[in-house]
Amino acid sequence: DQQVKQNSPSLSVQEGRISILNCDYTNSMFDYFLWYKKYPAEGPTFLISISSIKDKNEDGRFTVFLNKSAKHLSLHIVPSQPGDSAVYFCAASAGSNFGNEKLTFGTGTRLTIIP
Amino acid sequence: DGGITQSPKYLFRKEGQNVTLSCEQNLNHDAMYWYRQDPGQGLRLIYYSQIVNDFQKGDIAEGYSVSREKKESFPLTVTSAQKNPTAFYLCASSIRGNYGYTFGSGTRLTVV
Numbered sequence: 001d002q003q004v005k006q007n008s009p010s011l012s013v014q015e016g017r018i019s020i021l022n023c024d025y026t027n028s029m030f031d032y033f034l035w036y037k038k039y040p041a042e043g044p045t046f047l048i049s050i051s052s053i054k055d056k057n058e059d060g061r062f063t064v065f066l067n068k069s070a071k072h073l074s075l076h077i078v079p080s081q082p083g084d085s086a087v088y089f090c091a092a093s094a095g096s097n098f099g100n101e102k103l104t105f106g107t108g109t110r111l112t113i114i115p
Numbered sequence: 116d117g118g119i120t121q122s123p124k125y126l127f128r129k130e131g132q133n134v135t136l137s138c139e140q141n142l143n144h145d146a147m148y149w150y151r152q153d154p155g156q157g158l159r160l161i162y163y164s165q166i167v168n169d170f171q172k173g174d175i176a177e178g179y180s181v182s183r184e185k186k187e188s189f190p191l192t193v194t195s196a197q198k199n200p201t202a203f204y205l206c207a208s209s210i211r212g213n214y215g216y217t218f219g220s221g222t223r224l225t226v227v
Contacts, residue, residue: 043218
């Protein structure tokens with residue numbers, strides 16, 4: 001049972017345009033969401049996160065939007081740069097229950113930025 | 116510099132053999148995790164440990180074993196009972212109550 005879903009395995013975007021990566025979840029206990037970026041043969045690195053008490057969080061070129069009623073979140077990258085080409089994982093936690101911080105990851109979306 | 120180290124980076128194993136993947140962190144993190152990555156499957160949780168001498172099974176623990184004798188170390192043994200061990204294995208750590216993980220650079224295990 002895939003509790004965190006990224007339905008687009010891949011996405012190609014022109015350099016300078018907006019990249020939008022989507023993520024859906026089914027577990028209503030999830031209350032914290034994160035995006036990780038991963039290059040080949042490396043471990044994922046943390047990108048941005050959002051708590052369920054917010055609907056938007058921004059950090060430079062990266063913005064995450066959360067729609068709790070739809071159980072949907074999205075990551076916007078503006079403007080997209082060639083270095084953004086990587087696999088992006090959405091992750092979720094029911095961590096407000098202390099001691100249950102383990103993350104559930106989606107299947108990832110491979111983003112390719114076209115120069 | 117603080118970080119999390121996985122070794123070796125590449126590992127080859129003959130069928131029927133057990134193999135142990137190393138994971139060491141000097142971040143003073145309480146919790147440690149093992150994930151497996153397969154193409155199209157994302158990251159799946161194998162085992163996790165929130166304190167020394169305690170660990171819990173994740174979603175795909177069958178065929179794996181772990182120990183947590185020291186806070187800094189969380190080795191993963193892939194046993195001969197694991198049917199499809201060829202994969203990319205990732206270790207991570209975090210502070211309890213903090214949802215952000217620090218990941219190691221991974222170990223690619225290939226069964227030959």
